[in-house]
Amino acid sequence: MDAQELYASKRMFADDAVRMLHSDSNIAMGMAVAEPPALLKALARRVEAEELERLRLWYFHSMNHAATSVLRRELLDRVRPHSMFLSGVERTLMRADPANGDSLVEFVPTAFSDSPRLLRDEIDLDACILMVSPMGKHGYFTFGTANDYTAVAARAAKRLIVEVNPLMPRVFGEAPLHVSEVDAIVEHRSDLIAIDAHSPSAEDEAIAGIVAGMIDDGACLQMGIGNLPAAVCARLEKHRNLGIHTELMTPALAGLMRSGAVSNLRKQTYPGRSTFTFAMGDAPFYEWLDDNQAVYSLPVDLVNDPRHIAKNDNVVSVNATLQVDLSGACNSEHMMGHQYSGSGGQLDFVRGANASKGGISVIACHSTAKGGSVSRIVPHLEGPVTTPRNDVHWIVTEYGAANLRGKSLRQRAELMIGLAHPRFRDGLAKAL
The missing domain is CATH 3.40.1080.20 (Acetyl-CoA hydrolase/transferase C-terminal domain)
Incomplete structure (x- = not known):
């Protein structure tokens, strides 16, 4: 099949894509602006329905999409966050439940530069879910705003599920992702998370x-x-x-x-x-x-x-x-x-x-x-x-x-x- 045929054969709804995931698994998540909102919400729905448990979620710098889906307090008995860099999301969880705050999130001390090696060589990754830019005519997605560890984790995981957002910029760089490497493709348009600027003190x-x-x-x-x-x-x-x-x-x-x-x-x-x-x-x-x-x-x-x-x-x-x-x-x-x-x-x-x-x-x-x-x-x-x-x-x-x-x-x-x-x-x- 050519690239367009491969793409069409792998395109599905988010709820169908997350059925590839199973309990007792390690899942790497795209970080920061590359959090995939449709996939994270679909994953949270399966957890809420008690179809999934003992999920270990690996990531740096979570933001609002994760906070409103898989990192909600009521799901943390079935989703175990393994964060290598805490953000306001984890701090809010901890403050809201001070008696259990430090036990809600597994903090994993890791240099950012070492996170790809950790996810490739030390963690048996069952899946990687992330947001990518639209596919080009030769069959390549780019990692857009977030190459970071996902360019490595995407290839190390047994399953790779991508959320294609037309608003994710196509960014030139090393290790673009070919459609043949992907197991499932979910199309979802969503505004990218924006960071507000403030006046300096x-x-x-x-x-x-x-x-x-x-x-x-x-x-x-x-x-x-x-x-x-x-x-x-x-x-x-x-x-x-x-x-x-x-x-x-x-x-x-x-x-x-x-x-x-x-x-x-x-x-x-x-x-x-x-x-x-x-x-x-x-x-x-x-x-x-x-x-x-x-x-x-x-x-x-x-x-x-x-x-x-x-x-x-x-x-x-x-x-x-x-x-x-x-x-x-x-x-x-x-x-x-x-x-x-x-x-x-x-x-x-x-x-x-x-x-x-x-x-x-x-x-x-x-x-x-x-x-x-x-x-x-x-x-x-x-x-x-x-x-x-x-x-x-x-x-x-x-x-x-x-x-x-x-x-x-x-x-x-x-x-x-x-x-x-x-x-x-x-x-x-x-x-x-």
Whole structure:
């Protein structure tokens, strides 16, 4: 059969497609914008009907489609979430049931770069369900906004079920998915999840000014999502010959590309193209991604591999943290005695930037939290170490920047106290 005939032979309704799934199985789910809403709702209906139980769901960064279907509290006795990065969905579940909160979700500590290997080699995947872009004339779907671990999990799973959304952008990249690799195809049009932009705070603006001043023409950028990275990007529009090699593609980075600041011509990997592994933004951003040859989507075990990152010169990695101790160690995932998010790709890019010729890694945070009542600079971390002190390069708060490389513990402590809010400095000094 040709591609169109294969497609037609595998097309079915969502309720029929999920009948391929069975109890006591491991299922990988598309993450973030690539959550497949029709498939997740159909799967939830089978669970509600007590046709399925003992499902182990593997994923990073869940969003609203999962929250309103398979990750509802009443289903969690039959669906066991195995999350490698907690989002607001899991935090809401935990807060709503504080007596059982930490037991509702199985948190699996995993570097984002290692998630494809985990799902391919360590987990016996029975199925993978995800959203893809429409099929091209030669029979290929693209992973759209989310190449990440799904490009690998899709091939590792015994069953692959895709939800084709005409609004999912077709994104050029490695490992496009051929129709012959798919077991079932469900067509469903749904608006892509949009991330609202917010105005940066005074602290964000101060930090952004410091970080932007550390970035030269020709640098290769990795930026996260949020007000602070967006404020940094807004200050770089007059730069020239920037490159982008980032875990996450955002509207702020797209705006930087449109400004003419990005050429990608000085990159050693994929010159001329901005590379990423997943994307989140708004509707105009998704339209910009569609059929855009200036961007290139790659699996996360390549994008986030420190050895691959370091092939580019002058990498500048900008990440956020929740807490930094006086030695420079960062806790970016644990808060108030509970797991808050996950390590994600932070350490991947810190190490990649550190190994890059001329590269720098920046960890940025506000000096305080909870309305200024709590210092983010602390004598000792209250959670796990996401980025070890051995790897930390620059720490930036609204009070300045400190290069910790080559500094002794006492020197580091003195620098960190200088980055703390003034009202906490005396207390931190006494902790020395």
